[in-house]
Amino acid sequence: MTALTVPPRRRDWRRSTAMIVVGAVVIGAFWSVDVAWGRLGELPAQIIRYLWLMFSDPDWSKLPEALAQTWKSVAMAWVGTVLGIIVSFPLAFLAARGFSPAPVRWGLRLLFAVIRAVPEIIIAIVILSVTGLTPLTGALALAIGSVGTLGKWGYEAIEGVDPGPIEATRASGGTTAQILRWGVWPSATPDFISFWLYRFEINVRSSAVLGLIGVGESVTCSPRTLSFGSGRPSECSSSWWSS
Amino acid sequence: MVVEHTSTPIAPSPWSVSMRDVSVRYASGVVALKNVSLDIEPGEMVSVVGLSGSGKSSLIRTINGLVPLTSGSLHVGGFQLETARAGELRRLRGHIGMIFQGFNLAKRTSVLNNVLVGRLAHTTTLRTLLGAYRASDRQIAFEALERVGILPKVWDRASSLSGGQQQRVAIARALCQQPRLVLADEPVASLDPPTAHEVMGDLRRINQELGITVITNLHLIDLARRYGTRIIGLRAGEVVFDGAVEAATDEVFAEIYGRSVASEDALGL
Numbered sequence: 001m002t003a004l005t006v007p008p009r010r011r012d013w014r015r016s017t018a019m020i021v022v023g024a025v026v027i028g029a030f031w032s033v034d035v036a037w038g039r040l041g042e043l044p045a046q047i048i049r050y051l052w053l054m055f056s057d058p059d060w061s062k063l064p065e066a067l068a069q070t071w072k073s074v075a076m077a078w079v080g081t082v083l084g085i086i087v088s089f090p091l092a093f094l095a096a097r098g099f100s101p102a103p104v105r106w107g108l109r110l111l112f113a114v115i116r117a118v119p120e121i122i123i124a125i126v127i128l129s130v131t132g133l134t135p136l137t138g139a140l141a142l143a144i145g146s147v148g149t150l151g152k153w154g155y156e157a158i159e160g161v162d163p164g165p166i167e168a169t170r171a172s173g174g175t176t177a178q179i180l181r182w183g184v185w186p187s188a189t190p191d192f193i194s195f196w197l198y199r200f201e202i203n204v205r206s207s208a209v210l211g212l213i214g215v216g217e218s219v220t221c222s223p224r225t226l227s228f229g230s231g232r233p234s235e236c237s238s239s240w241w242s243s
Numbered sequence: 244m245v246v247e248h249t250s251t252p253i254a255p256s257p258w259s260v261s262m263r264d265v266s267v268r269y270a271s272g273v274v275a276l277k278n279v280s281l282d283i284e285p286g287e288m289v290s291v292v293g294l295s296g297s298g299k300s301s302l303i304r305t306i307n308g309l310v311p312l313t314s315g316s317l318h319v320g321g322f323q324l325e326t327a328r329a330g331e332l333r334r335l336r337g338h339i340g341m342i343f344q345g346f347n348l349a350k351r352t353s354v355l356n357n358v359l360v361g362r363l364a365h366t367t368t369l370r371t372l373l374g375a376y377r378a379s380d381r382q383i384a385f386e387a388l389e390r391v392g393i394l395p396k397v398w399d400r401a402s403s404l405s406g407g408q409q410q411r412v413a414i415a416r417a418l419c420q421q422p423r424l425v426l427a428d429e430p431v432a433s434l435d436p437p438t439a440h441e442v443m444g445d446l447r448r449i450n451q452e453l454g455i456t457v458i459t460n461l462h463l464i465d466l467a468r469r470y471g472t473r474i475i476g477l478r479a480g481e482v483v484f485d486g487a488v489e490a491a492t493d494e495v496f497a498e499i500y501g502r503s504v505a506s507e508d509a510l511g512l
Contacts (some may be wrong), residue, residue: 086409164347168413172420173337173364174371181372182360186349 008199072135073211077147079139084146084203085196091147093180099158108151115148120206121213138210142203148200153195161187258308258320258338265315267301267480275301277480278315280428288450289458290488292473294381294500298480300377303426306340308332308491320423337364337370340417340455342427342446346409350385354393354412357401358384359441387418391445407438414445427459431466436510441461443470464496465509 094100095108115123124141131137161184169183260283267276275298293299303312305317308324317324322335340361348357362380363371370376376384376442388394391411396404401412410430417425427446431439443459447470450457461467467474467488474491476484476499484495493504500508 098421162350164343164345165349167309168341168343168347168416169363171309171339171341172337172360172416173333173335174360175333175363175368177368178363178371182349182356182363186352186356189351 017121027102046102069211071208072095074204076135076138076207076210077142077200080142080203080207081146081196081200082198083139083143084150087143088150088154091151093158093184095155096158097155099176099180109155112151115144116152118145120145121209124213136192138207141210142206145206146199146203150195150199154192157188157191157195160191256423257454258323259318260420260424260458261318261455263316265305265317266313267298267305267310268313273405275310275480276305276312279480279482281475281482281485283456283458283488284451286454287456287473288447288471289473289475290467291457291458291460291475291477292462292464292496292499294462299477299478300428301480302477303341303428303458303460306424306426307336307341307458309336316470322412323406337420338423339364340414340420340422340425342410342413342417342425342430344429346406346413346433348401348409348412348416350400352401353397354388354399354401354404355381355384355397357412358397358415358419359388361387361416364420383421384415384419388412388420390448401413405438406434406441410434410438410442411445414442414449418449421428424458424501425455427457429460429462429503432462439466439510446470464504465511467491492496 026139049174091108091112095105095112097105120141123144124137127140128137131140158180165187166183168181174182260280260281262279265276265279266274268274279298279302291299291302301310305312305324306319306326312325315325319335320338322331323334324332327335328353349360356374357453359374359376359380362376365377366380385394385397388397391414393408393411393415396408396412401409404412412431415512430446431442434442443466446457446459449455459471461471468491471488474484474486474488475482476495478499478501483499484491496504496508
């Protein structure tokens with residue numbers, strides 16, 4: 001048997017540096033949060049205790065109201081998602097490489113990133129100064145939040161599609177819009193639909209959080225209740241949708 | 244559904260191609276074509292041969308403007324490519340059918356929607372965006388599918404078809420343009436030998452029955468000889484042979500390939 005000549009493995013110093021930095025951050029994070037690891041053993045018992053507290057003695061008289069609130073929450077999430085889809089859909093195409101000028105692309109990507117960095121509850125607080133404590137405020141906050149994630153997922157899906165049909169539609173004389181419609185969209189459809197459904201899920205969850213600041217409550221709740229410093233986020237969180 | 248057959252030929256009048264000292268240099272610095280001069284007459288069936296990297300793909304992509312020429316002049320149909328604007332290039336491409344090695348179908352939509360891509364340049368944008376093609380455009384699509392014998396699959400998803408069937412759909416897509424010129428880039432390199440002959444036969448029928456000019460890139464010698472009437476040999480971006488099939492001997496192919504011809508250079512069926 002002859003000796004094998006294995007070529008030397010190439011090291012990418014940028015990659016190595018990135019791995020070391022990320023590793024250091026993770027270790028540093030664990031170090032700094034000061035987790036009481038010793039209490040980890042109590043966790044299962046605590047989970048059971050909390051589940052017991054939550055479900056052992058339900059007040060069935062509250063059920064109709066709870067269901068009504070849940071429905072309103074879902075409705076708000078639905079409106080927010082649909083508005084988010086309508087706005088993000090064209091923007092995602094404009095943000096994808098190869099279909100619009102670079103300044104437009106980078107501007108939109110920055111916009112999506114900024115939106116994603118801001119929690120919906122902050123967006124709601126900002127826009128309620130214009131729209132007031134109405135259900136619309138909640139839906140708009142969710143819609144804006146949705147644009148951040150749907151826009152990013154959308155352009156990534158568009159950039160990831162098979163380039164073959166794009167070349168074929170271009171070669172048959174298609175305009176950019178036609179290339180997007182028949183070269184990109186058929187391949188990207190399943191991704192888009194799954195993103196939309198996932199974002200709807202996120203919005204249902206977020207709409208419950210928005211309830212804490214009273215978005216959706218029109219009459220009984222004044223903006224004073226928004227003083228987070230009191231330690232009581234809202235005095236009217238029990239009925240946060242207009243009724 | 245019964246589709247009525249019209250007797251009008253699909254190609255009104257085939258196009259010629261005239262290249263003068265065409266060079267193509269990519270942004271990466273790679274020179275794909277060097278001073279290529281060619282005249283292809285209307286209705287010819289040309290095989291372009293050469294090893295991979297010899298410039299075959301660049302040559303046919305220059306003809307429909309997918310690759311811009313760096314210098315020289317190129318006349319296709321009534322279009323002068325070195326000065327053509329974006330809108331003119333789209334109109335030019337609307338008359339040129341293109342067939343690819345990888346079929347390039349939108350796999351998640353129907354065969355019909357794929358074939359109707361051939362009508363994009365001949366329909367208003369709004370109609371194409373909504374998928375609301377005119378009945379006459381659908382008729383052209385049905386006839387194109389019938390011509391390659393695949394009309395029964397019209398409503399199937401493209402991904403459900405075999406490789407040979409997908410390439411036929413791609414040929415139907417090109418025919419649906421009512422092209423004056425068809426460019427095929429290694430159309431059978433992804434197919435098994437019997438299917439390769441069927442697809443090459445389809446291209447020959449397009450040329451013979453409809454009179455459309457066909458330019459096909461091939462690297463297999465027997466296919467190039469059998470299905471072309473003229474052979475153009477490319478080596479490192481230069482034309483090293485241009486003549487009738489009869490003149491393209493094994494010695495000529497050895498010159499084009501830069502090495503002696505071997506059995507792997509033929510499909511052999």
